[in-house]
Amino acid sequence: MRLLVLTDIHANLSALEASLTAAEGSWQRLICLGDVVGYGPDPNEVTSRIRELGAVTIRGNHDKAVAELMPTDDFNPVAKAAVNWTRSQLSNENLGWLAGLPQGPLEAEGVVLVHGAFQDEDEYVFTPSQALEGLLDSTSQVTFFGHTHHQGGFSYQDPELEVLSLHPRTNESRCALRLEDSKRYLLNPGSIGQPRDTDPRAGFAIADLENHTVEFWRVPYDIAGVQKRMRDAKLPEPLVLRLQVGR
Numbered sequence: 001m002r003l004l005v006l007t008d009i010h011a012n013l014s015a016l017e018a019s020l021t022a023a024e025g026s027w028q029r030l031i032c033l034g035d036v037v038g039y040g041p042d043p044n045e046v047t048s049r050i051r052e053l054g055a056v057t058i059r060g061n062h063d064k065a066v067a068e069l070m071p072t073d074d075f076n077p078v079a080k081a082a083v084n085w086t087r088s089q090l091s092n093e094n095l096g097w098l099a100g101l102p103q104g105p106l107e108a109e110g111v112v113l114v115h116g117a118f119q120d121e122d123e124y125v126f127t128p129s130q131a132l133e134g135l136l137d138s139t140s141q142v143t144f145f146g147h148t149h150h151q152g153g154f155s156y157q158d159p160e161l162e163v164l165s166l167h168p169r170t171n172e173s174r175c176a177l178r179l180e181d182s183k184r185y186l187l188n189p190g191s192i193g194q195p196r197d198t199d200p201r202a203g204f205a206i207a208d209l210e211n212h213t214v215e216f217w218r219v220p221y222d223i224a225g226v227q228k229r230m231r232d233a234k235l236p237e238p239l240v241l242r243l244q245v246g247r
């Protein structure tokens, strides 16, 4: 079973469609690690598309905030403005679907899904020390996480925790990780709709556990078109500008 793993789509339909086109024919089951909406201009279109594709989806902090399942006191003003705009745009049906998304960790298709950290869905995992508990506690050899919008990951084989560089070069569209039976993995497929690792291309992963490989992809998309829709919607300018620099 080949899994297409997406996260942090953030209502960016152009990035989602470019990724689906690039990955066409390479996967059988879709997995989404949350933040379906927030920041981007296409919340209904992206939510409907993910529903229609039958993706196994867990909630992210933006999905929760939009569905009023968490306060936005900790959100910066720009993120808060985007949450409010997103809520005003969503159909009741899509809002209801987002509100009903399960919380990670969730075991599905032989992997574990979390939005942020294994122990706390809203915590960020950037460093080895932040990754360690998830690597030790997860119920699966491979755990996928999102939230940081950084493509990459960690592996663990007692006593060594390794930071994995899993990022295709600028002139390449993918790189592959070979899974070793003796190791555990915590992997971030990268953000579809708002990358923050200095590569503005949409990021995702394709996992093939039977063949012990996970591919990490980057795909270009029409950033200018998305920026125009964001400006038309009067979404905050810093959110518009960051798409082209990928941070």
Ligand SMILES: [Fe+2]
Binding pocket: 008, 010, 035, 060, 062, 147, 148, 149
């Ligand atoms: Fe996010």
